[in-house]
Amino acid sequence: MSRRRLFDAGTLRHWPLPSLGPGCDKESRGRVLVIAGSREIPGAALLSAQAALRAGAGKVRVATAQSVAMHVAVAMPELQVIGLPETREGGFDLAGLSLLDKALEQADVVLVGPGMQDEEAAIAFAQALRRRRPELPAIFDAAAMGAASRDPLPGPPVLVTPHAGEMAHLNGQTKASVLDDAEGAASEAARWWNSIVALKGSTTVIAEPHGDLWVHEAHNPGLATAGSGDVLAGLIAGFAARSASLVQAAAWGVAVHARAGERLAGRMGGMGFLASELLAEVPALVQGLAAAERGEAVRINRPTDAAPAIPVRRSAG
Template sequence: MKRAALTDITAAVLREWPLPQPSFDGDKEVRGHILIVGGSREMPGAVILAATAALRAGAGKLTIATAASVAPLVALAIPESRVIGLAETAGGGFTMEAARRLAELHGKADALLVGPGMQDDAAAAELVRALLPRFSGTRIVIDAAAMGAVRPGREPHLLEEASEREHFRFGEPVLLTPHAGELAHLSGRSKDDINKDPQQAARQAADAWNAVVALKGATTVIAAPGGALWQHQGGNVGLAISGSGDTLAGIIAGLAARGATLEQAAAWGVALHASAGEQLSLRFGVLGYLAREISAEVPALLRTLAPA
């Protein structure tokens, strides 16, 4: 199989691929509206991390849909947001009423992030399948448990099933953010096989599912349907900490809300996340900084990476 050209994500590449910028007199609507669906009784912090990161990435308006049991806590933690409380399943997920309730935001949200802190894998997958047609035309980022929508055995009425049993194709491209273990779980391949050739693994998943796949790791590979490939090397082991992935997903979704394509949002988001880890390591050391501290580095990094 012929390999696609690979682009290394560097500061120079990002400066030549500038993010959409609001006009000097633009309001919060112009900067983009992000809807984040996630959280649970046991993990309310994940959606807080993602939401904070989305705002730090420059999104102008934020709506969070989370478990009704923790919605007041989330609203207090993120006073900049509108918070919607969703009915919960016994396993800590959301009932299908959530999809009907969130449908009213179709056409109002510029980007949708689903997954951070969600529990009840089956309920999460069902919710994703229900949200897809309701948010047609919206930039969608799917993270964590919500990525289970592509696993074998899912009903194909909202996802198009390809010839191989593990292959489902989204009707419109979305962005998935797995690490190697998650991609192994989703695809049925071994983790060792994926780590052996992450470029091929990401590309095959992107083509199979019609999704931009950001395969996270010490070297992160981003693959788009059709073969385009990017990779980023950077950051440090301090980024391997609870909540770091939620923050990355929030940064990417915030950039998408601003108008970046999924590929661009992924490339910039991965680079910003890694650079934030490098900055934090200068102050705290490589080990010991917290995921909650990552997003605060993003605004200054965005300014540094702006075109000259």
């Protein structure tokens, strides 16, 4: 029987991330491989990679366009960066797959798509990656999402992260029809694509292939800004690296992303903050949620820290 659950950051206190323990090291916190960026949008790789680290991942490798790889490495010295050969249109050439064998072997989760150009090349690259490591937890974002919607993929369901416009592009609907029935659109896509679908918006719906739904409401227009989706994708990857399932990682990513936006809106106003400014809010939020689950009194001196939990609800079906 499928279930429909409402959740927010408060709910996560009762759905804690897998425990790392006081003696954990960067290896036990997990490795993320981020395949992202392009010569026109190199910042997407940086936003996703930093978000994964802020979520608690131990190590992050970035594979990005050869033309900007050195710039990405200099901009964020915490990363190991791999430069990939590019197509004429600015995508990643399949010839670069062999450069990722070691990184794929060592990764605990792979994120593909933020800031990638040349949709056809991105889809081909994501499909080839999945065939190479079908068991590896995978998140397909932006231009790479068509890899899940076009052809059946081997291995367990991947997670795709469209907003309404991207969903309309992927399934041939209008954006208005997706917005009119977000739960139905996400559920149908999850079933047909055999994927976990996180349909983003003021109401975000996480749909599983077998019918379960997770629904989050956050009316924060400030999050509708360039790079915000890259941050969310990176957060999900970081939580997944810490051994959360893709569904739990998506729920944590969505709720923490929304709460970070609420905090910035409380200090700076409802609109005008940058996606990169969300990142500094994440560690204290995650720590606060973990401490609350353990029953510890932790004071985080930020506005809107005491938003109430939304109860878990079952549908009549």
